[in-house]
Structure formats: C-alpha cells, structure tokens
Amino acid sequence: MARIEINHVTKQFGSLTALDSVALKLEKGQIVGLLGPNGSGKTTLIKILNGLLQPTAGNVTINGMEPGVGTKRVVAYLPDRNALPDYMTASQLMDIYQDFFEDFDRQKAEAMVDDLGIDRRQAMKKMSKGTKEKLQLCLVMARQAEVYLLDEPIGGVDPATRDYILKTIISNYNEDAVVIISTHLISDVESVLDDVVFLKEGKVVLHQAADEIREEKGESVDKLFREVFKC
Amino acid sequence: MEWDFKGGVPIYSQIIDEMTMRIASVAYEPGEKLPSVRDLAMDAGVNPNTMQKALAELERKGLVFSERTSGRFVTKEEKVLKALHEELARKYFEEFADKLRKIGMSGEDIAGAVKKWLEDIR
Numbered sequence: 001m002a003r004i005e006i007n008h009v010t011k012q013f014g015s016l017t018a019l020d021s022v023a024l025k026l027e028k029g030q031i032v033g034l035l036g037p038n039g040s041g042k043t044t045l046i047k048i049l050n051g052l053l054q055p056t057a058g059n060v061t062i063n064g065m066e067p068g069v070g071t072k073r074v075v076a077y078l079p080d081r082n083a084l085p086d087y088m089t090a091s092q093l094m095d096i097y098q099d100f101f102e103d104f105d106r107q108k109a110e111a112m113v114d115d116l117g118i119d120r121r122q123a124m125k126k127m128s129k130g131t132k133e134k135l136q137l138c139l140v141m142a143r144q145a146e147v148y149l150l151d152e153p154i155g156g157v158d159p160a161t162r163d164y165i166l167k168t169i170i171s172n173y174n175e176d177a178v179v180i181i182s183t184h185l186i187s188d189v190e191s192v193l194d195d196v197v198f199l200k201e202g203k204v205v206l207h208q209a210a211d212e213i214r215e216e217k218g219e220s221v222d223k224l225f226r227e228v229f230k231c
Numbered sequence: 232m233e234w235d236f237k238g239g240v241p242i243y244s245q246i247i248d249e250m251t252m253r254i255a256s257v258a259y260e261p262g263e264k265l266p267s268v269r270d271l272a273m274d275a276g277v278n279p280n281t282m283q284k285a286l287a288e289l290e291r292k293g294l295v296f297s298e299r300t301s302g303r304f305v306t307k308e309e310k311v312l313k314a315l316h317e318e319l320a321r322k323y324f325e326e327f328a329d330k331l332r333k334i335g336m337s338g339e340d341i342a343g344a345v346k347k348w349l350e351d352i353r
Contacts (some may be wrong), residue, residue, distance in 0.1 A: 031278055163276065170273050191242055191277045211241040211281065220238030 001062055002075035003028040003147065003178045004049065005175075009058035011044050011202075020202040021058070026147070029175045031192055033210070033221070034182040037229050042182040043080050045199070046151050049180075050077050062147055073102070076145035080152050083131055086125040090118055090135055092219040097139050109142035116164065130157045141168050148172075148179040154188060165191055187222040196221055198228060234275040242277055246285035254294055254305055255315050262307040265295060 003027035011019040019041045026032055034042050047053040049060055051067030061069040084093055090113055097104045113120060116134045118202055124132055133156050140148065150169075153164045169179060170192055183189055190196075198206040205228065208220050217224055236245050253259045265271070265286075272282040289295045293311050297303050306312065331341050336350060 029280070166276055167273050170276070170279060171269065173269075173272075173279050191236055191275075191281075194278055195281055211243055214239055214241045218239045222240060 002026055003063065004180075005037075005061045006045070006049075007058050007060065009045070009048060009055045009060060011048065011053065012056045018202050019048075019055070022199075022202070022204055023058075024179050024197065024204060024207060026180070026195075028178050029183065030194040031169065031173065031179045032195045032197060033186070033189055033193040034180055034197050035184065035186055035225060036198065037184060040072040040199040041202040042199055043142075043151055044079075045078075046149050046180070046182060049147075049149055050075065071147075074146040076101075076140045076143040076148045076149045078136055078140045078148075078153055082124075082136060084124065084136065084139075086132075087123055089121050089123050090097075093124065093135070093139060094120075097142070101143055103144040104139075105142050105144060109138050112142060116161065117200065123214050130161065133157055134161060137165060137168075141172055148177065149226040150179065150181045152183055153181060154183060154185055162188055186225050187220070190221040193221070198225070200229065232236065234277075236277075243281050243285040243288070245275065246282060247288055250285065250289055251294065251315065251319075255312075255319055259305045261305055261312060263305045264301070265303045265305065267302065 004024070004026040006022055006024040006026075009019055009022045010017065020039070022045060034045065036042050044053060048055055049062065049067060051071070055140075059066060062075060065071050084096075088096070094106060094109050094113075097109070098106055110120075113135065116131075116138065118127070118131055118135055118138070124135065127135065133153075137153055140150070148169075153169075154165055157165065166189065169181070173179065181189055181193070193210045196206065196208055196210050196213065197204060211222055213219075214223055234249065236242055245305065250259075259265065266274070268279055268282050271286075272279040286295065290297060290303070292349060293308070294306055294315065295303050296306060328338075328341060331344075336344070
C-alpha cells in the first residue's frame with residue numbers, strides 16, 4: 001500500500017473542472033514536487049488530501065484511511081494562506097501546536113524560530129509577510145509527521161530563508177515520511193526532489209524521477225516545465 | 232568547497248564528479264571518514280536519496296568503502312587512487328585536445344604547442 005493513493009479524483013466547481021481524474025500513488029521516503037502554473041489544481045488537490053474539500057468523483061487515502069481525524073494525526077499541513085489566529089504570539093502558537101499534535105517537537109520549533117530570528121513574544125499580525133510564512137513553516141516542520149503537505153512553502157521568503165527552509169526539509173527527511181511540495185518556483189526546489197508531478201489544467205501530464213528527466217531529456221526540470229507550460 | 236549544479240545533467244552524476252574531484256585533490260584525504268549522507272545532502276542542498284545513490288556508486292567504483300557501523304571512508308588503496316588520477320588526467324586531455332582540434336590543430340601541432348608552452352612558463 002502506498003502512503004498516499006489518489007484514485008481518479010475529479011473536482012468540479014460548478015462548470016469548472018479543477019481536477020480531472022487525477023491518479024497518483026506516492027510512496028514513503030520521498031520528496032515530491034507538485035508542479036504546475038497558477039490555476040492548475042495544486043491547491044485543490046492538497047485541500048482534498050486534507051479533507052478540506054470533497055472530490056466530486058474518486059477518492060484519496062493516506063495510510064489506507066480517507067482524510068479525517070485519523071489522517072490529521074499524521075499529516076502536517078502548510079496551507080497556502082495563513083489559517084492561524086494572528087493575534088497570538090509565536091510562543092502561544094507553539095502552545096497550540098503542542099496541545100493539538102502529539103508529534104510536535106517543541107524544542108525543534110523553538111530552535112527554528114530562533115534560527116530565523118523570529119521574536120517569540122511578537123503577535124503574528126505584527127510580523128512581516130515573510131516572517132509569518134517562516135513561523136508557519138517552523139510549526140509545520142517541527143512535527144514528526146508521516147506526511148508533509150506544503151502548499152507554496154517558499155513563495156514569499158527571501159533567498160537566504162529559502163535555503164534555510166530547503167535545508168530544514170532535507171534535515172527533516174526520514175524514510176517513513178513523504179513530503180509534497182507544491183510550487184511554481186522550480187529551479188529553487190528541483191535539487192531536493194525525488195519525483196516530479198506536473199499538473200496541467202487539472203490533469204497529471206508527467207510523473208517521473210527528477211534525475212531521470214535530466215538524464216533522458218538533457219535539461220533541467222525547470223526548463224522542461226517552461227516548455228510544457230509555454231504560454 | 233561549494234556545490235554548484237548544472238541544469239541538464241542528473242544530480243547524482245554531478246555529485247559523483249564533485250566527490251571524485253575532492254578525493255583526487257585530497258580535499259578528502261585517503262582513509263578519511265566522510266560526513267553522513269544527511270550532512271552531505273544538507274551541505275549540497277540535495278535530496279538525501281540522491282546523495283545516497285551517488286555514494287553507493289562511488290563505493291562500487293572502489294573510491295570509498297563502508298564500515299558496517301562506523302560510516303563511509305575514502306579508500307586508502309594507492310592503486311585505486313593512482314588509477315583515479317590517470318583517469319582524470321586522460322579526461323582533461325581529451326577535453327583539451329577536443330577544443331584544439333576544433334580550431335584546426337593536428338595531434339602533432341598540439342604536442343609541439345604543449346612543449347613550447349611548458350618551456351615558456353618555466
């Protein structure tokens with residue numbers, strides 16, 4: 001059984017088809033890049049994996065379970081926009097995570113928060129956009145989860161922080177976990193990916209190992225992306 | 232030592248080249264213990280599976296060896312290191328000769344030019 005199974009998932013919003021019969025099996029021990037231009041269905045797919053949206057047809061399982069209480073225990077989710085109460089300080093948010101998630105490693109979160117120079121006593125709403133994103137990522141990555149669903153984790157941060165985040169993902173990597181990173185900033189993440197999934201207009205148009213792409217096509221994943229999604 | 236990856240070449244093969252160079256240039260000395268896969272992966276900013284794959288290939292080539300519990304080490308075998316130097320030198324000569332042939336030089340021209348160059352820089 002694969003860690004994540006997506007069985008012919010279709011999602012329609014009225015007449016718009018956001019996902020069109022997406023089928024994927026993702027094994028543990030992998031870092032997977034979910035890549036596609038804006039509006040290709042990345043966030044919709046991640047929300048379905050989190051049980052925040054229901055598919056119109058098909059189903060998904062994580063460790064054989066449909067999204068619900070059982071999967072939330074093992075899934076660490078970084079949403080594409082802030083979902084935390086922003087009147088709270090970094091310290092209070094760490095308290096919340098500690099209460100909610102058994103696998104939350106408080107020490108690790110504090111170390112990351114300090115490394116990134118985030119003031120633990122500052123309310124989230126007073127933080128800059130980038131700092132808010134950093135804090136959310138610290139909270140998510142400090143969990144010892146089996147599945148990490150990271151929706152645009154590096155979109156709004158500076159290149160130095162980007163390196164730190166990617167290093168955090170690498171150092172956090174373990175054989176039992178699967179990490180899914182959705183992004184369109186491909187050149188920044190491609191060296192950390194095992195597998196690459198291209199989503200185009202709600203369909204999977206490619207699912208291949210990143211190094212295989214470089215070997216077969218003699219070009220980077222970034223370059224291939226620019227070709228496949230040429231406007 | 233900085234890692235720098237090019238676009239269209241598999242990352243594991245670029246890691247193999249870089250590590251080979253580090254061993255040949257004794258940046259990693261014979262018999263030296265290598266950092267862990269995770270530390271190397273973090274340093275290079277690559278996926279740990281990719282680093283693992285590259286190290287396995289270096290092991291297959293005999294440039295590094297594993298001790299079951301204590302990690303990976305650079306080979307101490309002089310024969311292997313000597314062969315590595317010869318292999319690298321041959322590769323560089325090929326690249327160099329290739330360029331000179333493209334600008335119309337024959338094997339003899341190249342040999343003569345190399346000799347002259349060596350005398351000039353002396």
